[in-house]
Amino acid sequence: MTQKVLLTGNQAVARGFWEAGGVIAASYPGSPTVEILDSLKQYKEIHSKWSTNEKVALEIAIGGSFAGARSMVSMKHVGVNIASDPFMTFTQVKTKGGFLLVVGDDPGLSSSQNEQDTRFFSKFANCVVLEPADPQEAKDMVKDGLEISEKYHTPVILRLTSRLCHSRGLVELKDPVIKDIEGFVEDQARYCMLPPYANEQQYFMKERIEAVKEYSPQYHLNQYHQRKSDTLVITAGFCYSMLLELNPNISIFKLGMVYPLPIDKIKEISKKYKKVIVMEELLGFIEETLKLDNIEVIGKDIFPFTGEFTTDSIREGLEKAGVFLENSKKTGENIQVPNRTPMLCSGCPHRPIFHILKKAKALVVGDIGCYSLGILEPFEVLKTNISMGASLGIIQGMALAHKEANKVKPLVATIGDGTFFHSGLSGFVDIAETKENITIIVLDNRTTAMTGGQSTPTTAEFTKEESYTLSIASILKSFGIEDIQEVDQFDYKNARKVIREAMKKQGLSVIIATRPCALNFKIKEPYFYVDENICISCRSCIGVNCPPISMKHYGDKDKKNSYIDSTMCVGCSACSQVCPVNAIKRSPREKEGK
Structure with missing residues (x-):
């Protein structure tokens, strides 16, 4: 069987x-x-x-x-x-x-x-x-x-x-x-x-x-489904599967090989229909090819040129072309889906860095990784986001343009360890001899965290499970970069001091933030809690944007005080270090089940 x-x-x-x-x-x-x-x-x-x-x-x-x-x-x-x-x-x-x-x-x-x-x-x-x-x-x-x-x-x-x-x-x-x-x-x-x-x-x-x-x-996965209809839809990929969900009473030519196209066969089939529609996500690749071969079709004038197709967008496109589907109702009507802003995980080591940079009012050039979330609220600290490793070239060009315009200001770039090895090495070679005021923070969390925690060349330094490991600091020193400092970003005061001092220096400064990914390495410490009798409701802890932290009413108090969900807290300490009155304290016992 x-x-x-x-x-x-x-x-x-x-x-x-x-x-x-x-x-x-x-x-x-x-x-x-x-x-x-x-x-x-x-x-x-x-x-x-x-x-x-x-x-x-x-x-x-x-x-x-x-x-x-x-x-x-x-x-x-x-x-x-x-x-x-x-x-x-x-x-x-x-x-x-x-x-x-x-x-x-x-x-x-x-x-x-x-x-x-x-x-x-x-x-x-x-x-x-x-x-x-x-x-x-x-x-x-x-x-x-x-x-x-x-x-x-x-x-x-x-x-x-x-x-x-x-x-x-x-x-x-x-x-x-x-x-x-x-x-x-x-x-x-x-x-x-x-x-x-x-x-x-x-x-x-x-x-x-x-x-x-x-x-x-x-090719056996090019499939022609003929029905009694004056309309033919030519499509491919998952669009075909979604079209079938609408159970349309129209003929369909589903392509499995989208290049090269079976032009002569499409010409032969198309002659049988008054209306030929090309349905494809993104650009009009199939549509343009058919038009170049003088096959009269419509496509992107009725379907979106961007975004993921849904059964609703397919239906609406067909209706624009005068094709009405019987017994087909919209699937998205009256469905309210709450927005969920992406946020860094509990105990994420990027959080203190973004908090420090925001307080310093730094102009920060971003890169691709988990730390791209620094673009969003409440940090909103990263001002560019283009491609892997691009921060290193962009910040150099930006610094030179500012110099030419007499608008010299300190610039900061962030890059992760995965991106460092992916596309950052050539950028560092190029920027190594810069004389401009540039600070680069390498966020070495020992993993390619954004995509599920795949290893990087620095992973073994933390896990000790593999013999092969590389030191980012040693690599940068071999490039001739001298001003390199490693910091533990959960030592908030020292990390803030190092970053602010680096921003004042002329020339290139590199700071390597060394805390590993809390999620990938299952890092948990005794959780923190809020002493509501000390808390002054200043919301400084809310500013670090950690998932366990919220505001709530304690007893008969008139206003809300900070609250930490102990089941979510991994004990990173960032919130306690920004609290101005020491109202956030570490639990004397570890979380149950650690």
Whole structure:
């Protein structure tokens, strides 16, 4: 009997790679694709690892493919920007072992700083893109993609979206196949992309895409559902699954391979309909391609160009096109969902740093990580947020512009340990000799916390579970940076003194905040409580924005005093150190269950 289990899209990708005889997998953590590599850890036959950044992860998978092993790299959409340098050259190479680039796009920016559409990389890189509609197809397309990669000697992009990554569906499990690994066979014309060889590969890429175009109409996950209707909807991915929820009485051509498109087949089918609608999230990738081939369609003039599609937005778009769905009611009517502002966890070591910087009225250049939440209330201390490691270049350019405009002021940048190794090293090399008044705070919490607590090169320093560890201070000293100080940010007064003094110095000052992530390392100390008879209701503790702290009435008191929920407090002490009257005290006993 065939076994079926509920899997998320991410878990299905991992399972599909194992079933397809995958050998090498690498990734850099980024939502929505983090769970793929986490899920691969259960398959001991697969060599899977977190890499320093997406570029390195892609290069590891390239090496596996060169040696004839089926290889996969996974990342979020903005990670493709980091990996595009080797990818745009690798796509010229005749792929040996099947190669899959799994990308999680993020319509609606659930956890991202932009909303780019990875499908456009396929045209740029002359490679195939598959787009699954549900977890079963996600698993199947991993195997399909690896086989297409080996047959046509091309890298294949498997494009997911946030909703598919995290949605669950029934997936049929199969036994794994075993693929022989030949090993690397020397062939400079194939693997060395210098002009004499690379020029010839331009023609190979064109021939390769033409060959895949002939295969595309036969791809089994391109599916045509014909009904008695004068309307055809062409769609792909999770949009198709949401369209089915509306049970529309219209014909649907669901694409599994979105590049190259089966143009001739679409032309043939489209002739049967008065109205042809393209439904796709983000940019009009399919729509534009069809219009260039003189296929009359509508799409982005009725559907949103941004954000994640819902059944309601799909219905509204179809209604704009004159397609009315019977027995279909809006799902979002009268549903009040309370807003929940993202906030740092209880005991987060970033909290004292933001509190100090806000009180100092510092101009702070931000970066990507948990500390991006410093942009939001109540801190609102980070003033820029662009991309991984960008704070180091931005602050340097800003300082030079201020100098030119005679508006010299102290500037501060923040960067985490994960981002430091991902994209910060080159920035530090460039800024090492600056003469401007710049302070950089490295928030070394020993983990890539924003994406679930994956390790960084400094993790072992705290856990002592691994022998390999790097010292950020030692690395920076090797760059020629001399003014480096390490602080425990939970020693609030000293941390404040060090930061404020650094802001007054000319030249570069680096402060490394050394407290580890309280959530990832399960750090708990005896909790704090408020002595309501001392508390003056000044709300200084509220300003640190820690989840356990609120205001409440004690007995018959006229006004509210501070209150700390002991079940949430992890004993970080930040609130007690900002209290001006010492009303917040540590419990003499540890929390029950510690």
